[in-house]
Structures are given as structure tokens and as C-alpha cells.
Amino acid sequence: MLRLSGIGKRFGGLTALQEISFRVAPASITGIIGPNGAGKTTLFNIATGIYPPTEGAVLLEGKDISALPPEKRARLGLVRTFQNIELFGKMTVLENVMVGLHTQTKSGIFACAFRMPWQLREERSIRERAKRWLDFVGIAELAGVEAGKLSFGKGRLLEIARALALDPKLLLMDEPAAGLNSKETQELAKLIKSIRDRGVTVALVEHDMDLVMEICDSLVVLNLGSMLAEGTPKEIQDNPAVVTAYLGEE
Ligand SMILES: Nc1ncnc2c1ncn2[C@@H]1O[C@H](COP(=O)(O)OP(=O)(O)OP(=O)(O)O)[C@@H](O)[C@H]1O
Numbered sequence: 172m173l174r175l176s177g178i179g180k181r182f183g184g185l186t187a188l189q190e191i192s193f194r195v196a197p198a199s200i201t202g203i204i205g206p207n208g209a210g211k212t213t214l215f216n217i218a219t220g221i222y223p224p225t226e227g228a229v230l231l232e233g234k235d236i237s238a239l240p241p242e243k244r245a246r247l248g249l250v251r252t253f254q255n256i257e258l259f260g261k262m263t264v265l266e267n268v269m270v271g272l273h274t275q276t277k278s279g280i281f282a283c284a285f286r287m288p289w290q291l292r293e294e295r296s297i298r299e300r301a302k303r304w305l306d307f308v309g310i311a312e313l314a315g316v317e318a319g320k321l322s323f324g325k326g327r328l329l330e331i332a333r334a335l336a337l338d339p340k341l342l343l344m345d346e347p348a349a350g351l352n353s354k355e356t357q358e359l360a361k362l363i364k365s366i367r368d369r370g371v372t373v374a375l376v377e378h379d380m381d382l383v384m385e386i387c388d389s390l391v392v393l394n395l396g397s398m399l400a401e402g403t404p405k406e407i408q409d410n411p412a413v414v415t416a417y418l419g420e421e
């Protein structure tokens with residue numbers, strides 16, 4: 172689904188990433204882990220087109236997308252959620268999901284203000300689709316609530332619903348469990364598996380090792396901008412270099 176080939180990234184004198192190469196298999200959950208500052212978010216920024224890499228290429232389903240801006244990548248099915256939740260706080264939960272769907276229709280969000288009959292039909296279908304996604308992530312009953320009033324955990328779910336509404340082939344999630352309590356994290360684990368079971372490929376950056384080990388099919392470990400290891404959760408847990416990177420020499 173995704174292939175990163177020889178990715179390097181320098182910010183001025185700082186080498187944030189070097190020689191990162193791995194593949195994300197279709198309909199799998201891949202975890203990208205590593206200590207703070209390892210380069211995980213930078214890698215997502217490069218995969219989604221927010222930053223150009225200094226070296227290397229990003230391939231989606233075999234097609235080199237390295238030169239495409241983020242919107243074009245999203246239209247090809249590469250969609251992400253952010254480490255810090257980014258919602259429209261004054262809009263309702265349902266409207267937050269509808270915004271994403273409007274970008275895919277012919278009317279667009281501004282033309283909708285004029286409300287032609289065919290636009291009303293389109294509007295209704297968008298509303299129905301948005302509701303289905305809220306239902307899928309389990310917050311349908313909050314459709315009419317202002318997004319800014321949601322608890323942190325529900326905001327996360329809304330962000331996921333909005334990303335899913337874009338119909339991704341590959342969903343990148345940056346620390347989806349950060350700030351969630353243990354019950355919310357368990358529900359998130361189920362949700363991520365059900366996303367994968369729908370055929371959507373998932374790659375996530377996460378510090379919650381219990382979650383990562385439970386749901387990931389394969390793991391990539393970054394440390395100081397380099398690839399330290401790659402393998403199944405079991406292989407990674409047994410890898411001495413990984414244990415050292417996390418816990419120090421002692
Ligand atoms: N836009 C930028 N300009 C300069 N340096 C940056 C920029 N973005 C990231 N960096 C640096 O690149 C390195 C990797 O940062 P990154 O945010 O990718 O780490 P991370 O693995 O996501 O860490 P965390 O687990 O804390 O989120 C850090 O040293 C960071 O300061």
C-alpha cells in the first residue's frame with residue numbers, strides 16, 4: 172500500500188531522518204514507535220506531503236507521489252489524523268464530518284450556501300454519510316453538539332470519523348491514544364481493528380506499548396532518525412537493541 176524508499180530529512184543542520192525504507196502491507200496495521208524526537212511525526216509529514224523529503228521517495232500503491240501536495244495525496248486515499256486534535260470547535264460534530272465530505276462533491280462548501288435543489292439532495296446524502304461515520308466510531312448521539320464542547324476522547328473519535336469520511340485507503344494516525352484513559356484506549360483498539368477489517372490500511376505512531384503490541388501486525392522502530400528495527404510485535408519485544416533504546420544501557 173505504502174512504500175517509503177530511502178527517506179532522509181534535514182532541518183538546517185539537524186538530521187531528523189536518514190535512510191528510512193519500509194513497506195506498509197495492504198489491510199494491515201503498522202505501528203511506528205520510538206523515543207521522543209525519533210522522527211516519527213516528521214515521517215508522517217513527509218508521507219502526507221507537508222514537508223518534502225531531503226532524499227528518497229514515497230510510493231502509494233506503487234505510484235511515486237513524492238511531488239504531490241497533501242490534498243492530491245488525500246484524494247488518492249492517503250489521509251491522516253494529527254498528534255494535536257484539529258477540529259472546528261464552533262461547528263457541530265456532524266458538520267465537522269460533513270466538511271470533509273464537501274471537499275469531494277461538485278458543489279463544494281461555498282456553493283452550498285446557494286442551496287439549489289440538486290445541492291439540497293447532495294447535502295442530504297452528505298448528511299447521511301456523515302451520520303454513518305459518526306455511528307461507526309460510536310458518537311452518533313453527539314451529532315448536534317458543538318465540537319469544542321466534546322471531551323478529549325470523543326474529540327479523538329470525531330477526528331477519526333472525519334478522516335474516514337474521506338474514504339482513505341491508508342489512514343495515518345499520529346498518537347491516537349495520547350490523552351485517553353484506559354477504557355477509551357481499549358475502545359480505540361477495537362475501533363482501529365475494525366477500520367483495518369473494513370480493508371483500510373492503518374499506520375500509527377504511538378507511545379502506548381500495550382496498545383501497539385495488541386493491535387499491530389508489524390512494527391517499525393525509529394531511534395534518532397534512523398531505523399532501529401522492523402518486525403512483528405513479538406520480534407520487536409525480544410530485540411535487545413530496541414530494549415536498550417527505550418530503557419538505556421542499564
Ligand atoms: N519543522 C521543523 N523544523 C526543525 N526541526 C524539526 C521540525 N520538525 C521536527 N523537527 C525536529 O526533528 C526531530 C524529530 O521530531 P519529530 O517531531 O518527528 O519526533 P517524534 O518522533 O514525532 O517525537 P514525539 O514522540 O515527541 O512526538 C526533532 O529533533 C525535532 O525537533
Ligand SMILES: [Mg+2]
Binds near residue numbers: 213254
Ligand atoms: Mg511526534
